[in-house]
Amino acid sequence: MIWTLKKAGYRTFQAAFRVGMKFIKFKEPKLISGAGSVNKLADIMKEQSISRALIIASKTIMKSGLLSSFFEKLKKNNIYYEVYDNVKPNPSIENIEECLKVYKDNNCMAIAAIGGGSPIDCAKVVAARAANNNLQIKDLRGFLKVKKAIPPLFAVPTTAGSGSEATVAAVVTDSNTHEKYAIADLKLMPDYSILDPELTVGVPPHLTAATGMDALTHAVEAYVGKDGTEFTNDKALKATKMIIDNLENVYIDGANIEGRNAMLIASNYAGQAFTRASVGYVHAIAHAVGGLYGVAHGLANAIILPKVLEYYGETAYGKLAELAIYLNLGNKNEGEKNLALKFISKIRNMNKNMEIPLGIKEIKEEDISVIAKRATKEGNPAYPVPKIMNIDECEELIRKLKL
Numbered sequence: 001m002i003w004t005l006k007k008a009g010y011r012t013f014q015a016a017f018r019v020g021m022k023f024i025k026f027k028e029p030k031l032i033s034g035a036g037s038v039n040k041l042a043d044i045m046k047e048q049s050i051s052r053a054l055i056i057a058s059k060t061i062m063k064s065g066l067l068s069s070f071f072e073k074l075k076k077n078n079i080y081y082e083v084y085d086n087v088k089p090n091p092s093i094e095n096i097e098e099c100l101k102v103y104k105d106n107n108c109m110a111i112a113a114i115g116g117g118s119p120i121d122c123a124k125v126v127a128a129r130a131a132n133n134n135l136q137i138k139d140l141r142g143f144l145k146v147k148k149a150i151p152p153l154f155a156v157p158t159t160a161g162s163g164s165e166a167t168v169a170a171v172v173t174d175s176n177t178h179e180k181y182a183i184a185d186l187k188l189m190p191d192y193s194i195l196d197p198e199l200t201v202g203v204p205p206h207l208t209a210a211t212g213m214d215a216l217t218h219a220v221e222a223y224v225g226k227d228g229t230e231f232t233n234d235k236a237l238k239a240t241k242m243i244i245d246n247l248e249n250v251y252i253d254g255a256n257i258e259g260r261n262a263m264l265i266a267s268n269y270a271g272q273a274f275t276r277a278s279v280g281y282v283h284a285i286a287h288a289v290g291g292l293y294g295v296a297h298g299l300a301n302a303i304i305l306p307k308v309l310e311y312y313g314e315t316a317y318g319k320l321a322e323l324a325i326y327l328n329l330g331n332k333n334e335g336e337k338n339l340a341l342k343f344i345s346k347i348r349n350m351n352k353n354m355e356i357p358l359g360i361k362e363i364k365e366e367d368i369s370v371i372a373k374r375a376t377k378e379g380n381p382a383y384p385v386p387k388i389m390n391i392d393e394c395e396e397l398i399r400k401l402k403l
Contacts (some may be wrong), residue, residue: 163271
């Protein structure tokens, strides 16, 4: 009886949030795409009279030499820049504060984040702290806590996965509690999203697979949830098909520029979808596992996704069947359940083909209750999932993830 009332309360909250979302106007980042597009960024900064910038970049992209032309262009445009390349995977509070000090010490006016989801998330929170100096990172946790507009923010993803260049959210890790949580605010949307496939060519196969499945998770969770709109459903469908059609190809041939470009666009579409329609328990569990053990977010999502879709069962069959039909995995005469299972099977086969493990070896029996508690706290009532999960069900699912 108590659980029934709780679920009713969660659905009421979600319904109210859904109504509220209709009145929210999202900023659309200006999109620039195509090979070599990162080199246009220096001119954009010059046009905006930006004379001092912080470049938050991954060590990998810095070592690659792929940004040399961009840095030369900054110098030519008389734009002073400082590089911070010490962002950790799943950036921590300490990591972000260290980066913020570099921003302040060099009197920067804008931030360009060049890397995967971690550098872009770090940049968003640094920008939020820079503009809201009286608020600590813990004060920004949750929704709509950023009071003042952030400095100009340019996002250049070097992996096709997080979609962070198209979202209002950033994920932070608390090193003391080993907990990951989101900061979400409309002000965190970047001003420009620059999709340059040349920057993704050097991404190794295992990372290509994990980040690609991260993007797929965004698209699928946005589509099967209850907050989908015509806009988000369209973006999610297109993203799902582009990922299914291209991910395994670029996993095999990383130099496939056409495929890499398609994956960046798909990741961007998926980001647009989930930042408006939200995600689900795949993310909630992945965040809990990632915070506790440091498991890469995309890898965790890839492993968890088919298990959660199975848990949803008939509550998600209709939406999963639509995805299967859109992907030409079957036709409507086969019935929703068969089509849904075909879609889940497709995900499992992709994971197998890209050597993604069946489970998460780091999970310990004694931690399962903590993971479940954190995951359900994140997911309920915030995520508009097809089927609401309680702690016991979550623990049972997490046990299925153990290797």
